[in-house]
Amino acid sequence: MVVKVYGPAYASTKRVITCFVEKEIQYEVVDVNVFKGQNTTPEYLQLQPFGVLPVIQDGDYTLYESRAIIRYYAEKYKSQGTELLGTTMEERGLVEQWLEVEAHNFQPPLYDLVVQVLFGPKLGVVPDQKRIKEDEEKLACVLDVYEQRLSTSKYLAGDSFSLADLSHLPFGQFLMTGLGKEYMIRDRKHVSAWWDDISNRPSWKKVLQLYPPAV
Numbered sequence: 001m002v003v004k005v006y007g008p009a010y011a012s013t014k015r016v017i018t019c020f021v022e023k024e025i026q027y028e029v030v031d032v033n034v035f036k037g038q039n040t041t042p043e044y045l046q047l048q049p050f051g052v053l054p055v056i057q058d059g060d061y062t063l064y065e066s067r068a069i070i071r072y073y074a075e076k077y078k079s080q081g082t083e084l085l086g087t088t089m090e091e092r093g094l095v096e097q098w099l100e101v102e103a104h105n106f107q108p109p110l111y112d113l114v115v116q117v118l119f120g121p122k123l124g125v126v127p128d129q130k131r132i133k134e135d136e137e138k139l140a141c142v143l144d145v146y147e148q149r150l151s152t153s154k155y156l157a158g159d160s161f162s163l164a165d166l167s168h169l170p171f172g173q174f175l176m177t178g179l180g181k182e183y184m185i186r187d188r189k190h191v192s193a194w195w196d197d198i199s200n201r202p203s204w205k206k207v208l209q210l211y212p213p214a215v
């Protein structure tokens, strides 16, 4: 059964597709254009009632929330492709911890930066400079914690690449390219080495090449 993934141009969807590539899961994409309102049609809202991307359909099983989707498939295909959940309960705990950090500490200020700087102007929103400065300050504090962690651990959850690292790729990429804030990564030696490692994985390079960003 080929899994259908909606909205490959968007960052949260790339989190899911990268997981599929790592886990060697067959998938097909369905384009959804947010700028044309295709995420708010009655048909789309039947699948994802909050009107955001991604959502997947696997036969008659429908699932949304990108991190729920990657957890589901990493568990379902545990013995296929790259092991992404750790091999012990303790490793799994750390994978979960850093997935939560990504979702609640790393992503929120970065998402707001992306909306303010990249999406906003396209939608007629004037970027709020005070907010942009605050977002950057918050993100810098988060990255200082990462720098500390990555000075003693090759990957966030331990010695192996996991969902915790993978989950940072889509929005981390905005720092390096769209937002032009690569110094936030490069000024931190261990974060910089970690970023080079994870962003050079063939899975991520393939996803970036196949699905150019929407902005």
Ligand SMILES: N[C@@H](CCC(=O)N[C@@H](CS)C(=O)NCC(=O)O)C(=O)O
Pocket (backbone or CB within 6 Å): 010, 011, 012, 013, 034, 039, 051, 052, 053, 054, 064, 065, 066, 067
């Ligand atoms: N927590 C959700 C967030 C999804 C999300 O914010 N997706 C963005 C694209 S990266 C979106 O659909 N934005 C369109 C909108 O907000 O109208 C997830 O991880 O799936």
